[in-house]
Amino acid sequence: MIDLHGFGDQLLQGAVVTLELALASLFVGLILGLLGASAKLSSIAVIRWIANGYTTIIRGIPELLTVLIIYFGATSVLMAIAGLFGYDEYIEVGAFAAGVTALGLTFGAYATEVFRGALQSIPKGQHEAAIALGMGPIRKFYRIILPQVWRIALPGLGNLFLVLLKDTALVSVVGLDDIMRKANIAVSSTKQAFLFYLVAAFMYLALTIISMAFVSYMEKRASRGLTRG
Amino acid sequence: MDFSVVVEYFPRLLEGAWVSLQLVIVSIVLGGVFALPIALARISPVAWVRAVPFAYIFFFRGTPLLVQIFLVYYGASQFDVVRESVLWPILREPFWCAIIAFTLNTSAYTAEIFRGAIQAIPQGEVEACKVVGMTKFQMYRRILLPRAFGIVLPAYGNEIILMLKGSALASTITILDLTGMSRTIIARTYTPMEIFLAAGAIYLVISIVIIAIFRQIELRQNRYLGTLSIKVPDKG
Numbered sequence: 001m002i003d004l005h006g007f008g009d010q011l012l013q014g015a016v017v018t019l020e021l022a023l024a025s026l027f028v029g030l031i032l033g034l035l036g037a038s039a040k041l042s043s044i045a046v047i048r049w050i051a052n053g054y055t056t057i058i059r060g061i062p063e064l065l066t067v068l069i070i071y072f073g074a075t076s077v078l079m080a081i082a083g084l085f086g087y088d089e090y091i092e093v094g095a096f097a098a099g100v101t102a103l104g105l106t107f108g109a110y111a112t113e114v115f116r117g118a119l120q121s122i123p124k125g126q127h128e129a130a131i132a133l134g135m136g137p138i139r140k141f142y143r144i145i146l147p148q149v150w151r152i153a154l155p156g157l158g159n160l161f162l163v164l165l166k167d168t169a170l171v172s173v174v175g176l177d178d179i180m181r182k183a184n185i186a187v188s189s190t191k192q193a194f195l196f197y198l199v200a201a202f203m204y205l206a207l208t209i210i211s212m213a214f215v216s217y218m219e220k221r222a223s224r225g226l227t228r229g
Numbered sequence: 230m231d232f233s234v235v236v237e238y239f240p241r242l243l244e245g246a247w248v249s250l251q252l253v254i255v256s257i258v259l260g261g262v263f264a265l266p267i268a269l270a271r272i273s274p275v276a277w278v279r280a281v282p283f284a285y286i287f288f289f290r291g292t293p294l295l296v297q298i299f300l301v302y303y304g305a306s307q308f309d310v311v312r313e314s315v316l317w318p319i320l321r322e323p324f325w326c327a328i329i330a331f332t333l334n335t336s337a338y339t340a341e342i343f344r345g346a347i348q349a350i351p352q353g354e355v356e357a358c359k360v361v362g363m364t365k366f367q368m369y370r371r372i373l374l375p376r377a378f379g380i381v382l383p384a385y386g387n388e389i390i391l392m393l394k395g396s397a398l399a400s401t402i403t404i405l406d407l408t409g410m411s412r413t414i415i416a417r418t419y420t421p422m423e424i425f426l427a428a429g430a431i432y433l434v435i436s437i438v439i440i441a442i443f444r445q446i447e448l449r450q451n452r453y454l455g456t457l458s459i460k461v462p463d464k465g
Contacts, residue, residue: 060433062397072421169293194304
């Protein structure tokens with residue numbers, strides 16, 4: 001067996017942090033994506049511009065830079081806002097919070113496009129039928145539109161989640177104790193860089209395989225309403 | 230915020246941007262060269278020939294680029310064999326390590342794009358080649374690859390943008406690319422927001438230029454179609 005010099009459970013702890021970060025960012029990103037897609041389909045031009053600006057900027061900037069901007073920038077922005085309310089203490093934004101914000105924003109920008117495509121593919125008749133049944137806009141969205149959008153958007157969102165999972169490694173640069181940083185720590189004490197980075201790589205690979213299996217299960221579940229054969 | 234630091238350090242940022250561009254161009258060219266044989270092996274009818282590129286692509290697409298860079302830069306030096314080999318002068322340089330990692334990474338993604346494009350060509354065209362009596366080599370050179378090139382363009386443009394964004398990771402192994410240069414400047418001036426935002430703007434401009442160039446090439450390559458609305462197959 002491979003000798004991990006006692007760093008095995010450290011790496012597993014890192015995997016838990018990586019997974020927590022990925023799931024928290026996924027949650028933020030899905031909400032941002034739905035909001036962004038609705039904004040892009042809005043009839044008000046200003047709202048469309050804001051959404052277009054958001055997706056263009058986030059998708060054109062390296063994820064690492066987004067993480068760095070949020071990590072170093074959030075502190076000064078938050079302190080400036082708090083200063084307006086007369087609060088002068090030092091506010092520190094943790095690596096986890098910065099990571100969730102940065103990765104959530106990134107995921108949201110890409111998810112906006114996925115959701116927009118899915119929203120546009122819902123036939124007009126579905127909207128009309130829901131209105132004819134007397135549903136209000138919110139109930140129409142939850143009962144009729146969202147379940148169908150979800151089914152169409154799932155494959156795209158699944159791909160984005162795999163990208164997100166790999167991007168979590170970037171947050172180690174600002175000091176989050178994820179798989180990557182645990183591997184860095186192990187390397188600096190054992191000098192066995194190849195071994196530990198390879199182990200880290202296979203841990204990410206394992207997480208990827210698990211996510212792929214879960215996504216395909218979700219896809220089957222989401223399309224159970226469709227007639228088979 | 231005080232943006233005069235951006236004006237003062239703008240030439241340094243441009244220097245960094247040039248390093249980023251070099252990283253992207255060299256890895257994209259090398260990656261494209263490696264991707265073609267990988268893609269052709271990936272669609273081979275022989276099972277064991279298919280298995281090797283499958284594993285290669287799965288590994289490089291399933292693990293973070295950051296891990297791959299560290300594996301090459303820090304990992305290779307773990308072995309004495311590597312340190313004593315003729316390759317050591319190359320593997321000692323962060324720049325070449327980044328190039329190696331990026332090339333391996335992008336060739337895996339590009340191979341999948343190529344494979345999708347080759348498989349998207351209608352079966353009838355393959356049959357037509359056989360009927361005309363072309364050899365396999367002629368068929369690929371004259372019909373399949375030129376056709377695939379047109380189909381591949383939009384996805385390939387995306388891959389270059391992804392590579393540009395991935396190149397920011399070179400800063401983690403001490404390379405002074407655009408991100409690395411920004412961090413160096415910030416260490417001196419302590420103005421993270423201003424410099425990072427300026428760097429972000431430069432990345433954005435480079436992306437927009439790449440997109441515009443690809444739109445032109447697409448127009449040219451697919452001009453026989455008379456339209457731009459071609460369906461690109463999903464990679465994967």
